[in-house]
Amino acid sequence: MAKDNQILEEITSKEYEHGWTVNMETDSAPPGLSEDTVRFISRKKNEPEWLLEWRLNAFRTWTGMKEPKWPNVHYPTIDYQSIIYYSAPKKKAAPKSLEEIDPEMLKTFERLGISLTEQKRLSGIAVDAVFDSVSVATTFKEKLGELGIIFCSFSDAVKEHPELVKKYLGSVVPVKDNYFSALNSAVFSDGSFCYIPKGVRCPMELSTYFRINAANTGQFERTLIVADEDSYVSYLEGCTAPMRDENQLHAAVVEIFAHARAEVKYSTVQNWYPGNKEGVGGIYNFVTKRGLCSGDHAKISWTQVETGSAITWKYPSCVLKGDYSIGEFYSVAVTNNYQQADTGTKMIHIGKHTRSRIVSKGISAGKSQNSYRGQVHIMKRAAHARNSSQCDSLLMGDQCGAHTFPYIDVENSSAQVEHEATTSKIGEDQIFYCLQRGIDEESAVALIVNGYAKEVLNQLPMEFAVEAQKLLALTLEGSVG
């Protein structure tokens, strides 16, 4: 036991790998949130009148709402008036090529392992990089353009494809959906926009990297993905943030709209700064992610590997409106030290013969609390709908908690719903078996945890899977009990 505690001490005192900041002059809004802040953001971004109105409407809605208290997470009250809602790196004019980009910024990306150069081109990934709140570079735009695929920053989409943005913005996650989606709708800074035209199969994985940099900056990303009939796209999102003492609010919104027979795969590896070993600092990650299978036979698949953030509050969901549409949710959520996660999914079955599958793997270590919260709702019309849910929890040590809150509402008697849940611990026998084969304890934990999470990791694109495996091992190093 003494040994275990010592190991725990060692790993928790390990510095966060991406914990550093880059000094750059920022062009920020003053702290606080009012109609003026919303106008400031909109003006800064040269937005059209309709979008300003949309934001103002969201702001008014938000003012009348209350922060939700039902998640199984605890944190000090957030002072929304002390947050800076907009900060952009200063620039002379919009960069037209990589050469024009602030070298300091390029260095940041390099240290994060994000290269916007040939390397990425060769690996077939188009990167829409978000540095703080402004997209700085978009590659592959032309190549994708030949297929009619639009992949650009949200701001650019507003300028260049206003009709699409206007049509779909808020169509999956309405402004008033929840407290944080309303907040995001009022103050969102930037994000990514993606449109796949009818019958087009996107030939590469589309990818976004997020990063919080300026101190005290809330990050409010907005992502909108529209897959037209018979199209396909796989979208990757990865996060990492520098070390901070103050808590930082991150309230993103991701909307996916899938037309008939379209398929969207959305994969996330989330590694925001989780706070230090005493639970000080770290990102508050309050995210709304939802996909709408609008047409028949549409399919939306969420895969997430959540290792970071002090608090995670996130339920990537699928609204299965089209008949025969399919929703999937594959998740690995790891919590260590004082991290808290309340995550899961919602599968709303509206159409006939709709199917959903949920595979959730929670891993808790240290003094963390890990909750799965999921809802399966079979509506009256959804004849012959099917759902299968599998929720597994793995505990490491004896000071952490794992919780499962499944909600199942079935309004159609022809539906078939299965729910399976397990809880297990990494056994000393398993560790010793590995040791006896020459595998040290840390590698043993990595091996066992990756084995446990395999079903989910298998859903990730190859390159991401490798990264995710390393991340899991890193997050849990030494936390055996």
Next chain:
Amino acid sequence: MPMTPIISIKNLQARIEEKQILNGISLEVKPGEVHAIMGPNGSGKSTLASVLSGREEYEVTGGEVSFLGKDLLAMEPEVRAREGVFMAFQYPVEIPGVSTVNFMKTALNKIREHHGLAPLDAVAFLKVMKEKMKLVEIDQALLNRSLNEGFSGGEKKRNEIFQMAMLEPKLAILDETDSGLDIDALRIVSNGVNKLRNKDNAVIVVTHYQRLLEYIVPDYVHVLYKGRIVKSGTKELALELEARGYDWLKAEATPA
């Protein structure tokens, strides 16, 4: 020149919690030898295997163990393994989602790293694996499955011997490898062990029954009782135990 023993155990004593189990065991195993450790239930056979492999819950209270001239008791369990101590477990554990192939690749490369060798790439590893598979008559389908998950008793033990073949230990300790095996499985497992024997390695067979020793023929047999070796002999001793049971030895070992 005298040969360095593979393992030299001197007056080894150990306990678990407050219970003293090993009361002074001395044993020397030279390269090329097979030693059988027999004895009634509770005599300390499995404890000896656990102590040698470095299980944490056993506390060594006295004695010393030298492995190829090095202090074995000072080594962490994984270092013992890398130095060449292998234990075939009586109850191999399941590790869901981890295939034997993946497990062995990790283990083998850790051992190679310890000896200053470059890790084997996928192709080289596969080549080694194919050879060893043939040696112990194991199917690749089994090796691709999650380690020991849903394996039959025979498959688990065969898998242990496959791992032994892969890791090429200097000393293999077979802990009740015969338990739960039918006669065919016993033969396959034993054949595997026999093929892996050579003049540079050694085997300690821990068993309750003589049956296994018909297949893996020992050079020496030691009988453990109340944490001591009360009798040593050659393979004939095993036959005698089979015929007479352990009671006569217990009587002999207990001072009047």
